[in-house]
Amino acid sequence: MTQEADLSERDDAQGRTVALSGSLSLAHLGDIPQRIDAIDGEVAQIDLKGIDHIDTIGAWIVHRFAERTQARVIGADEDATRLLEVVARNDTPLALTEPEPHPTIRVLAQIGAATKIVGHTMYGLLGFLGATVMAMGHMIAHPRSIRINALVQRLEVVGIAALPIIGLMSFLVGIVIAQQGSVQLKQFGMEVLTVNLVGRLTFRELGVLMTAIMVAGRSGSAFAAQIGTMMLNEEVDAMRTIGVQPMQALVMPRILAAVIMMPLLGFYASICAIIGGGFLCAVSLDIPPITFIQRLREVVPITDLYVGLVKAPVFGLIIGIAGCFQGLQVRGDAEEVGLRTTSAVVQAIFLVIVLDAVFAVFFTWIGWT
Structure with missing residues (x-):
C-alpha cells in the first residue's frame, strides 16, 4: 500500500x-x-x-x-x-508582465500604429501605381507583350460573369430610390419629380458607384486571393526565375480588365436602375413607361452620362491596383491571404468613395452640374 x-x-x-x-x-x-x-x-x-x-x-x-x-x-x-x-x-523563470498603460496612452498608441500602417500602405500603393504606369508604357511600346488570352479570361470573369448580380442589385436600387423619393415628394404633390431623381442620381452617381463597390467586393477580392495564394506557393518567384515578369503576366491583365469593363458595367447598371425606377413609377405612381422615358430625355443632360463614364475607368484602375498590390504583399501563411483580401476590398471601396467626392467637386467646378 x-x-x-x-x-x-x-x-x-x-x-x-x-x-x-x-x-x-x-x-x-x-x-x-x-x-x-x-x-x-x-x-x-x-x-x-x-x-x-x-x-x-x-x-x-x-x-x-x-x-x-x-x-x-x-x-x-x-x-x-x-x-x-x-x-x-525546464525551470525557466516567468517573465514579469508589464503594467497596463493608461487608457489614454493605449488609445494614442493604437492611433499612432494605425496611422503608421496607413502611411506605409499609401506609400506602397503609390509605388505600385508607378510600376503599373511603367508596365502600361512597356505594353504600348511592345504590343506583342500583351497576353491576349489572359486578358480575355479576366474580361469574362470581371465583366460577363458579374452581369446577373450587378443587374439585380441595380434594378432593386432603382426601385428603392423611386419608392423613397416618391414618398417624400408626395408631401408636396411633386411625384412626377421622381423621374428626375431616379434619372440624374442613377447616371451621375449611384450607377457607377454601386458597380464599383460590387466589383471591388467580387473581383478585387479575387485578385488579392489569387495572387496571394500564388505568392504563398512561391509560384510568383518561380515565374521570375524563368524570366516571366509578374507585372506583365498577372497584374496587367487584371487591371486592364477592370479598367475596360467598369464603364460598360456602370452603364449597364444605370440602365437596370432606370428600369427598376420606371417599373415602380408605372406600378405605384401611374406613370406610363413612355411618359417616363420622355421625361428622362427632358431632365437628364448628356453630361450626367459623361460624368459616369469618366469616373468608371478610374474606379476600375483603383480596384485593380488595390487587389493586385495586396495580393503581392502576402507573406507567411494562409491566414495572411484572408487578411490581405479583406484589406484589398476595404482599401478599394475607401479610395473609390474618396475619388467620387473629388470628382463631384471637380465636375461642379467645370460646370457639369
Whole structure:
C-alpha cells in the first residue's frame, strides 16, 4: 500500500537535514507543500532516501525547495535523479508582465500604429501605381507583350460573369430610390419629380458607384486571393526565375480588365436602375413607361452620362491596383491571404468613395452640374 508523503527534520554533522518519506506523487502529497513553505532558516541537505515513489510534481517541489534553501539533495535513486534533472533544465523563470498603460496612452498608441500602417500602405500603393504606369508604357511600346488570352479570361470573369448580380442589385436600387423619393415628394404633390431623381442620381452617381463597390467586393477580392495564394506557393518567384515578369503576366491583365469593363458595367447598371425606377413609377405612381422615358430625355443632360463614364475607368484602375498590390504583399501563411483580401476590398471601396467626392467637386467646378 502506498504511504502518504511525510516530512521530518534532524541535525547531522553536515547541518540541518530535511528528510522526506513516503510517496511524493500528486495523489499522496497531502500538506507537504505547505509544510515545506513554512520551513525557514538554513537547510544543508534534503534527504530522499525514504521516498518510495516520486512524480514530476514531487520533483518540482523538491527542486524549488532546494533552490530556495541552497540545500544539497541526497539519497535520490535513479528515477528521482532523472526527474530532478529534467525539472531543473525546464525551470525557466516567468517573465514579469508589464503594467497596463493608461487608457489614454493605449488609445494614442493604437492611433499612432494605425496611422503608421496607413502611411506605409499609401506609400506602397503609390509605388505600385508607378510600376503599373511603367508596365502600361512597356505594353504600348511592345504590343506583342500583351497576353491576349489572359486578358480575355479576366474580361469574362470581371465583366460577363458579374452581369446577373450587378443587374439585380441595380434594378432593386432603382426601385428603392423611386419608392423613397416618391414618398417624400408626395408631401408636396411633386411625384412626377421622381423621374428626375431616379434619372440624374442613377447616371451621375449611384450607377457607377454601386458597380464599383460590387466589383471591388467580387473581383478585387479575387485578385488579392489569387495572387496571394500564388505568392504563398512561391509560384510568383518561380515565374521570375524563368524570366516571366509578374507585372506583365498577372497584374496587367487584371487591371486592364477592370479598367475596360467598369464603364460598360456602370452603364449597364444605370440602365437596370432606370428600369427598376420606371417599373415602380408605372406600378405605384401611374406613370406610363413612355411618359417616363420622355421625361428622362427632358431632365437628364448628356453630361450626367459623361460624368459616369469618366469616373468608371478610374474606379476600375483603383480596384485593380488595390487587389493586385495586396495580393503581392502576402507573406507567411494562409491566414495572411484572408487578411490581405479583406484589406484589398476595404482599401478599394475607401479610395473609390474618396475619388467620387473629388470628382463631384471637380465636375461642379467645370460646370457639369
